[in-house]
Amino acid sequence: MSHDPTVNAGDIARLAGVGRAAVSNWRRRHDDFPQPVGGTANQPLFLLRQVEGWLRRYGKSYQVSLADRAWQRLKTSGDLNLGELVAEAGALLTSGESALEPAIADPLRELAAGEGASAAYELLCERYFEIHSRQLSITRDDVAELIVRLVAPAGGTVLDPATGVGTLLLAAAEHRGAERRGEEVRVLGQELSPASARVADARLRLRGIRAEIVLGDTMRSDGFPGVRADAVVCDPPFNERAWGHEELTGDPRWEYGLPPRGESELAWVQHCLNHVRPGGLVAILMPPAAASRRAGRRIRANLLRTGALRGLVSLLPGCDLWLLRRPKPGERPPSDVLILDAVHNLALVEPTWLAYLDDRAQQTVRIIDLLTDEVDMTPVRHQRHEDLGRAFTEARDRFLGATSSPPDLKVLDQPLDQPVTTVGDLIKEGLVTPLQAPPKMAVEGGDVMVLTSDDVAHGSAPSGRTATVDGLVAVEPGDVVASYSSVRVITEQGAMLGPHLTLYRVDARRLDAEFLAGFLRGAGGRATTGSSRFDARRTRLPRLPLKEQRAYGEAFRQLVTLEDSLRESAELGQRLIRLGLDGLIDGHLHPQS
Secondary structure, X not given: OOOOOEEOHHHHHHHHOOOHHHHHHHHXXXXXXXXXXXXXXXXXXXXXXXXXXXXXXXXXXXXXXXXXXXXXXXXXXXXOXXXXXXXXXXXHXXXXXXXXXXXXXXXXXXXXXXXXXXXXXXXHHHHHHHHOHHHHOOOOHHHXXXXXXXXXXXXXXXXXXOOOOOHHHXXXXXXXXXXXXXXXXXXXXXXXXXXXXXXXXXXXXXXXOEEEEEEOOOOOOOOOOOOOEEEEEEOOOOOOOOOXXXXXXXXXXXXXXXXXXXXXXXXXXXXXXXXXXXXXXXXXXXXXXXXXXXXXXXXXXXXXXXXXXXXXXEEEOOEEXXXXXXXXXXXXXXXXXXXXXXXXXXXXXXXXXXXXXXXXXXXXXXXHHHOOOOOOOOHHHHOOHHHHHHHHHHHHHHHHOOOOOOOOOOOOOOOOOOOEEEHHHHHHOOOEEEEXXXXXXXXXXXXXXXXXXXXXXXXXXXXXXXXXXXXXXXXXXXXXXXXXXXXXXXXXXXXXXXXXXXXXXXXXXXXXXXXXXXXXXXXXXXXXOOXXXXXXXXXXXXXXXXXXXXXXXHHXXXXXXXXXXXXXXXXXXXXHHHHHHHHHHHOOOOOOO
């Protein structure tokens, strides 16, 4: 098997210190630019040595670092099992033994000799995480460090039952190492993915951290039965329906109530509390809906009544942080809970939490006021004093600046008389390849990210999940994805095509993706309802040179951006109205005199 390193257009741009557009221009203008040796029409791969030779011939400055060479050799040997290869690289750097072939292992050893084994491995991991960020769902470094500062004590043990690639445990170990110089730090973790578990173990060991990483399903097969840590940190998978509800109905971990089938996050909360000592703290990242979903109100109420739930912080868009403390026997529960919206200012979190622990915080809500039928803990519903005014001002400013400008279009007296074709003809000519997901594909459960119809409609990140099955279609940048009502050009990879969607993969050398998407979108919007179902293959579009296609495509793209910004403005307007009503009613806002 050949291990000649390959690079994509983005890699070439980074090595040469230019933008991706420059690389595209080189390919169009220079007939001797290296031909692709693999990849796809939208993401071609080139031999690194050929690219280097071309750059030298044309006097282009470039720099291929040892880390880049080692990474490209590793990646070239197997994109489909890249996680396992990165794990093998960790084994090589920790123990010197690995199943990697010499063509891959030797550059890694050379990199470790120059950079140090830990730094070398982190360079590889950074590249790996960048490519697979959606599948791996990695905790942001600044968030991990914040979480650890909030709950990790100066001594004892920290457990992460959803370890992933070890980001939270690394932060915990380094924080505690700074607090207890000269003393050994012990961290525990459990992870379902074998590759991620091995990567986490290698990252920790290469930094001299004593780690015990157990492989397995945390919910169904607890790797640390009976262990009571001093702190538990966790970034669990969100919206996981196949977490074991049926098998675990009578599990003793459910002290605060049986988690509903659709509330896997509340199962993780109770699992974490079960593994912390009395008086120990838990920090767990949660979806915002967990603060208000009706199905979980009984468990939220019990967590509040017993004093287990001490704080809820809106940390990031789409992500809350729950702070919990396992009650000591006979301990009197607190009368209030910290509720804070810190989405726009993470610096608020740590001092506010410390003030709460010292009984000095202002951003608290009486627990008795929360124990209503809904037990709604959503921070935006509990804004107080200057926080509500700040939130109102920020929402107003974002609302006023949200709308994008429309494209500048020339008005013609008569429509242009242009030769036309159809999408069906383009498919026959090989300029477009239509693809669809496997029939009866499920989008709940599993560890593979899926792009759904709602994601296409709103331009949001992939929200579905599925198991690995035959026939899955990977979505690539530059693909045009269409549902019955929406069309969008994809800009990121890392997800599979969902049901009820059609993917149109274009030959980018002859057809502009935005150009095709615009005409598909326009034809679908004008299609009649009833029995006349819209047939995308009959969509008519002009035959134009690629340069003119791109001009049309840019105008279409600006219209889509305008549509997205108008939708965002509507959402911001609703938030602005709600905050204004709350502030005027409770007296924290006042009309300008």
